[in-house]
Every structure is written in C-alpha cells, then in structure tokens.
Amino acid sequence: MDLFDIIVSILGSTIRLSIPLLFTALAGLFTERAGVFDIGLEGKMLAAAFASACVAYVTGNAWLGLLGGIGVSILFSLIHGFASITNRGNQIVSGVALNFIAAGLTIVLGQAWFGQGGRTPQLPASGRFSPIILPGADAMRDVPVIGPIYANVISGNNILTYLAFLAVPLSWWVLYRTRFGLRLRAVGENPGAVDTAGISVTWLRYRAVIVAGFLCGFSGAYLSIAQSAAFIKDMSAGKGYIALAALIFAKWKPVPVMFACLLFGFLDAFANFMQGKAVPGIGEVPVQIFQALPYILTCVLLAGFIGIAHPPKAGGVPYTKER
Amino acid sequence: MSTASVPLPNWITYGLMPLLNLIVAFLISGLVVWWIGENPIEALKLLIEGSLGRGDAIGFTLFYTTSFIFTGLSVAVAFHAGLFNIGSEGQAYVGGLGAALVALSLDQYVPWYVTMPFAVIGAAVFGAAWAFIPAWLQAKRGSHIVITTIMFNFIGAALMVYLLVHVLIVPGKMAPETRTFLPGGQLPKLDWLMALFGLKLGPAPFNVSFLIALVMCFLVWVLIWRSKLGYEMRTLGISPSAAVYAGIPYARTVIIAMLISGGLAGMMALNPVMGSSARLQVEFVGGAGFVGIAVSLMGRSHPLGIIFAALLFGILYQGGADLSFEMPNITREMIVVIQGLVILFAGALEYMFRPTMVHIYQRFKRA
Numbered sequence: 001m002d003l004f005d006i007i008v009s010i011l012g013s014t015i016r017l018s019i020p021l022l023f024t025a026l027a028g029l030f031t032e033r034a035g036v037f038d039i040g041l042e043g044k045m046l047a048a049a050f051a052s053a054c055v056a057y058v059t060g061n062a063w064l065g066l067l068g069g070i071g072v073s074i075l076f077s078l079i080h081g082f083a084s085i086t087n088r089g090n091q092i093v094s095g096v097a098l099n100f101i102a103a104g105l106t107i108v109l110g111q112a113w114f115g116q117g118g119r120t121p122q123l124p125a126s127g128r129f130s131p132i133i134l135p136g137a138d139a140m141r142d143v144p145v146i147g148p149i150y151a152n153v154i155s156g157n158n159i160l161t162y163l164a165f166l167a168v169p170l171s172w173w174v175l176y177r178t179r180f181g182l183r184l185r186a187v188g189e190n191p192g193a194v195d196t197a198g199i200s201v202t203w204l205r206y207r208a209v210i211v212a213g214f215l216c217g218f219s220g221a222y223l224s225i226a227q228s229a230a231f232i233k234d235m236s237a238g239k240g241y242i243a244l245a246a247l248i249f250a251k252w253k254p255v256p257v258m259f260a261c262l263l264f265g266f267l268d269a270f271a272n273f274m275q276g277k278a279v280p281g282i283g284e285v286p287v288q289i290f291q292a293l294p295y296i297l298t299c300v301l302l303a304g305f306i307g308i309a310h311p312p313k314a315g316g317v318p319y320t321k322e323r
Numbered sequence: 324m325s326t327a328s329v330p331l332p333n334w335i336t337y338g339l340m341p342l343l344n345l346i347v348a349f350l351i352s353g354l355v356v357w358w359i360g361e362n363p364i365e366a367l368k369l370l371i372e373g374s375l376g377r378g379d380a381i382g383f384t385l386f387y388t389t390s391f392i393f394t395g396l397s398v399a400v401a402f403h404a405g406l407f408n409i410g411s412e413g414q415a416y417v418g419g420l421g422a423a424l425v426a427l428s429l430d431q432y433v434p435w436y437v438t439m440p441f442a443v444i445g446a447a448v449f450g451a452a453w454a455f456i457p458a459w460l461q462a463k464r465g466s467h468i469v470i471t472t473i474m475f476n477f478i479g480a481a482l483m484v485y486l487l488v489h490v491l492i493v494p495g496k497m498a499p500e501t502r503t504f505l506p507g508g509q510l511p512k513l514d515w516l517m518a519l520f521g522l523k524l525g526p527a528p529f530n531v532s533f534l535i536a537l538v539m540c541f542l543v544w545v546l547i548w549r550s551k552l553g554y555e556m557r558t559l560g561i562s563p564s565a566a567v568y569a570g571i572p573y574a575r576t577v578i579i580a581m582l583i584s585g586g587l588a589g590m591m592a593l594n595p596v597m598g599s600s601a602r603l604q605v606e607f608v609g610g611a612g613f614v615g616i617a618v619s620l621m622g623r624s625h626p627l628g629i630i631f632a633a634l635l636f637g638i639l640y641q642g643g644a645d646l647s648f649e650m651p652n653i654t655r656e657m658i659v660v661i662q663g664l665v666i667l668f669a670g671a672l673e674y675m676f677r678p679t680m681v682h683i684y685q686r687f688k689r690a
Binding site for chain 1: 355359360407409456460464465466467469470471473474475477478481482484485489613616620652653654656657658659660661662663664666667670671672673674675
C-alpha cells in the first residue's frame with residue numbers, strides 16, 4: 001500500500017469512528033447549554049444501542065430499530081430530567097447512576113432474552129443500515145486523488161453518517177437562529193432572567209434533555225445496527241466520555257464539536273493503524289498513548305493552556321424558583 | 324408554600340428517608356428480576372445464603388467489603404470538601420502500582436509485617452499522586468474536578484496497561500501481570516478472626532487489609548469531625564464563599580482533601596493485590612472505585628454509615644456471584660443495576676420523598 005491509499009483508508013475509518021461521538025457530543029451540547037450536566041451520555045448511548053438491536057432483530061426493520069433506540073434513550077433522559085430538574089438532585093450523581101443502570105440492565109436483559117452472554121443475535125440485512133453507494137462512485141474510482149477519496153471516504157457510508165453531518169448545521173441553526181435556541185442558551189447562563197421573562201425554566205430544560213435523548217438514540221443505533229450487526233455488551237466502551245471530552249474541547253459550540261469529534265475519531269483510527277507498526281527512529285509507539293491522547297488533550301485544554309473553555313455559567317446548578 | 328425550608332427532625336432526614344430510598348431501589352431491582360422471569364423472593368434468599376450462609380461466603384463478602392470501605396471513604400472525604408471525586412477507580416488502579424512496587428522490592432528480604440507499612444504508604448502515595456493533577460487543576464485553574472477525574476481514570480487505565488504489558492510483565496510470559504509476590508509481600512488471611520466466631524475461612528481471601536480499613540474509618544472520623552483541617556474542609560463543602568471569607572485557603576484545602584481522597588482510594592489496592600492475588604493484574608480494581616460512590620452516598624459520607632453500606636455491597640457482590648450460578652438468568656451484572664438504582668435513589672433523588680414527608684410530619688405534629 002502506498003502512502004495515499006493508507007491516508008484514504010485512515011480517513012475512511014476516521015469518519016466511521018467519529019459518527020457516534022458526533023451524535024453524542026451534539027446531545028451533550030443541548031443539555032449542557034441548557035445548564036444540565038450530562039455525564040449519562042455513555043449510558044444513554046449504550047441503552048439505545050441495546051434497544052435498537054433488540055427492536056431491529058424482532059421486527060427485522062432498521063428504522064424501527066432506530067426508533068426503539070431513540071425511545072429508550074429519551075426515557076433515560078426523562079429520568080435524568082426528573083431527578084435533576086424536577087427533584088433538583090445532583091446532576092452528576094444522576095448521570096453516574098444512569099450509566100450504571102444502562103451498563104447492567106443491557107447485559108441482564110440481553111442474557112435473559114437471548115441467552116448469548118449479553119449479546120443480541122446477529123441481525124438480518126434488513127435490520128441494519130447498510131452502506132449507500134453515492135452516484136458515480138464506481139465511475140470516479142479511477143480519477144486520481146479525488147476518485148478514491150470520493151469512493152472510499154465520502155461514498156459508501158450508511159444513512160446515519162450523512163444524518164450526523166446534517167445534524168451539525170441543524171444544531172447550529174436551532175441553537176443560534178431560533179427562539180427556542182436563544183432561550184435554551186439563556187437558561188444555561190442565567191435561568192433567573194429567563195424565569196423573570198415568564199418562560200418556564202423547567203419545561204425548557206426538559207426539552208433540552210429530550211433533544212439529547214433523541215440524538216443519543218442515533219449514536220446508539222449507529223453502534224449496534226449500522227457499524228456492527230448486533231449488540232455486544234459494553235459496546236459503547238467509554239465513547240460517551242470521549243464525546244463529553246470533545247464537547248469540552250470544542251468549548252460547547254456546534255461546528256467546533258464536529259471538528260473535535262473528527263480529531264478524536266482520527267486519533268482512534270490512527271491508533272488502530274499504528275498497532276504493531278514501528279516508527280522509524282522511535283520504534284513501536286505504544287497504542288495506549290493514542291488511547292489516552294483525547295483525555296490528555298482535554299485536560300490540557302481545561303487547564304487553560306490552549307485557550308480557556310468557559311462552561312455555561314448555570315451548568316450543574318438546579319434552579320430553585322423561590323426560597 | 325414551598326416545603327424545602329421546613330425543618331424535619333434528624334431521625335427522618337438521616338434515618339427514615341435514606342431507608343425509604345433504599346427500599347424503593349431494591350423494590351425496583353426486584354421488579355427487574357421478576358420481569359426476566361425469576362422469583363425475586365427466591366433470588367433474595369439465594370443471595371443471602373450465598374453471601375452469609377457459610378464461613379467462606381462470609382469471608383468473600385468481607386473481602387469485597389474491605390475494598391468498598393476504602394473507596395467509600397475516598398469519595399466521602401472529597402465530598403465533605405464539596406468535591407465529587409469520580410476518579411477513585413483510577414486512583415486505586417495507580418495505587419496498586421505503589422503497593423506492587425513495594426512488595427516486589429521487599430518481599431525477598433523481610434516478613435510481611437515489615438512490608439505492610441511501606442506498602443500502605445506506597446499505595447497511598449501513588450493514589451494521591453494520581454489525584455494531585457485533577458486537584459491542582461481544580462484549585463488553581465478552575466477546571467471541573469468531575470471531568471478531569473473521569474479523564475484521569477482513562478489515562479490511568481492506559482498507563483497501567485502499558486506498564487503491565489511492556490514493563491512489569493514477567494519476560495517470556497503472556498499474561499500482563501507481575502510475578503507472584505513471595506510471602507513477605509503478601510498480607511495474611513484473617514482466619515483466626517473467623518475462628519473466633521467458629522467459622523472456617525476456607526479459600527476466601529479475607530485479609531489484614533480489613534483491619535487497615537477499619538483503622539482508616541476511625542482516622543477519617545477524627546479528621547472530618549475532630550480536626551481543624553476537617554472543619555475547614557466541611558466549611559468549604561457547605562459554602563466556598565463563606566470559607567474564603569473565614570480565611571480558609573481554598574486552593575490548599577482542595578488539594579489536601581483530594582490527596583487524602585486519592586490516598587484512601589490507593590490503599591484499596593492492598594486488598595486485592597497483596598491480600599488476594601499476590602500480583603498486580605490488569606483491571607484488578609474491577610469497578611470498586613465506582614461502587615465507592617454508591618457506598619458513600621448511602622452511608623451519608625459518615626465512616627460508620629460507610630461500613631454498613633460497604634457491607635451491603637459486599638453482600639450484593641458475593642451473593643450476586645453465587646446467585647448467577649444458581650439462577651443463570653440473573654447475571655452478575657444485576658449488581659451493577661442495583662448499584663445504579665441505589666445511586667439514583669439515595670443520591671440524585673435524595674429529596675424525592677421530602678415534600679410528602681413534610682406533609683405527613685406536619686399533620687402528625689398538629690394532631
């Protein structure tokens with residue numbers, strides 16, 4: 001393989017690996033901009049992946065699977081909302097709890113229903129989102145440079161991948177160009193002011209966590225019924241936390257979120273590629289360095305060494321209307 | 324009228340409400356068991372039998388309890404200072420490195436009781452070191468400790484896997500683990516303690532670190548409620564601005580609280596590494612750091628409460644392992660569900676029943 005082929009193949013897997021991060025980080029963007037911390041992204045993604053695989057297996061329909069994933073993910077969001085908005089509980093504690101519930105329940109139910117050690121059975125082709133070949137991809141393949149990139153990176157992804165990239169400008173538009181978005185950002189900075197304007201802080205925050213549940217449904221479905229053909233236990237494997245890191249790395253802004261997710265996806269793809277390969281002059285670079293890099297970068301950013309990340313001011317603070 | 328400001332007597336706030344929350348968590352766990360087609364009462368019976376029915380079962384239960392006391396104390400100390408340390412898992416993992424290095428370097432020369440104090444210090448220092456950077460970032464740069472400690476869990480895991488696979492592994496072996504410690508690097512079992520109660524320990528790895536855990540409970544109680552530092556930490560936890568006005572140095576208190584928290588988490592490693600497997604292995608912590616969150620919340624961050632909560636989770640872990648043999652439909656992960664539900668109801672939904680309680684209490688007081 002020459003260098004160009006390697007680059008194309010790494011870029012292809014970068015796209016595939018960053019999609020679940022992108023949906024999840026956008027989900028986090030909505031809740032956190034509304035002033036609700038969401039450590040539970042990981043759990044929502046995992047629960048959605050399980051639900052999608054179950055529904056897709058039973059019905060044999062990928063779209064119904066996606067719907068199932070979204071439904072369960074929104075249910076988790078509502079529990080998070082009930083605990084942290086209605087009952088003014090600690091948002092982080094609630095998120096941690098939901099992560100555990102998802103991690104345990106997916107395996108317990110999976111084992112009880114399918115008896116395959118927490119896996120769901122292999123999905124039929126109709127129960128999955130299969131790659132879409134864009135028009136002209138085969139014809140373009142022989143064109144130098146652009147051809148392979150078009151055929152292997154841009155074309156040949158499943159519908160959820162394109163939806164993820166569509167979700168970025170859409171999220172930007174919702175957050176910055178609609179009344180709902182303005183109020184949502186305001187409620188994350190100064191809920192008291194929003195309340196004074198006669199808008200319900202509670203209902204606004206609930207809508208934010210529901211949007212997050214909706215988006216996490218997509219990332220979960222992507223994991224189990226698009227990227228693979230079954231649910232495997234603990235298949236989110238910390239991606240929810242990487243997405244959270246990407247969200248912080250992007251300073252809670254939609255377009256930078258996309259680039260941060262692509263960067264972390266690239267690190268992941270590059271680590272896979274580098275496994276067992278020696279770098280001239282340095283020797284074999286341990287794969288753990290690449291695995292740890294997104295977290296290290298986020299900490300360096302949080303330390304204020306690469307610009308300062310200002311979180312939404314009212315983040316993590318339950319809103320009390322009267323004392 | 325808002326019910327949030329109505330005072331309730333302590334026995335309701337610290338006794339009845341936590342109990343009620345716990346009961347709800349277990350009722351829902353029972354529902355899950357019933358949902359997957361098993362009998363919850365039968366499952367509970369098997370769980371109790373499997374954890375408390377025999378001498379070795381009790382030994383295993385207390386072995387898990389020991390780990391959870393350490394991590395529970397770790398979370399609790401940080402919590403008193405208003406810090407949420409999710410990083411106990413990673414701090415315990417890195418703490419294992421400290422314990423293992425001491426054991427590996429001393430076990431050929433001295434008996435275990437000489438190694439032990441050094442191992443305690445080694446584990447605590449390494450655990451504290453892993454908490455230091457998140458602590459410093461919180462204190463000096465204002466980075467959110469929850470995020471940084473989560474990040475450090477992952478960085479710690481990557482670091483430990485690297486060290487075990489490339490550095491500490493026995494040459495020629497496949498398994499990523501250190502060599503087995505000689506008796507001089509192992510903590511002896513507490514079979515004599517069990518014998519006092521007429522129980523046989525059998526193969527259970529219940530060991531001396533249990534006693535260290537109890538000593539730490541006492542020391543944490545002294546620290547939090549009987550020392551100047553503890554007072555400063557609690558003040559900071561209740562109101563950071565009041566603490567600053569009272570002249571309590573913010574950065575110093577945050578960092579010290581996190582170092583103590585990390586040190587306690589690190590000491591947890593003594594139990595599995597030196598007390599049970601006698602070697603450092605990949606992922607030996609096995610989620611005990613996260614159980615510490617549930618234990619601390621349930622025990623209301625008080626050492627005595629933590630001992631009981633740790634015991635409860637010890638029972639769940641050991642009994643749950645036994646239960647999964649008897650009822651293959653209920654996998655070990657059921658414990659993770661229960662753990663999540665306990666954190667949800669004892670932590671996040673702590674005040675769910677408060678308004679109802681206030682109404683009932685006021686009606687009774689009037690009558």
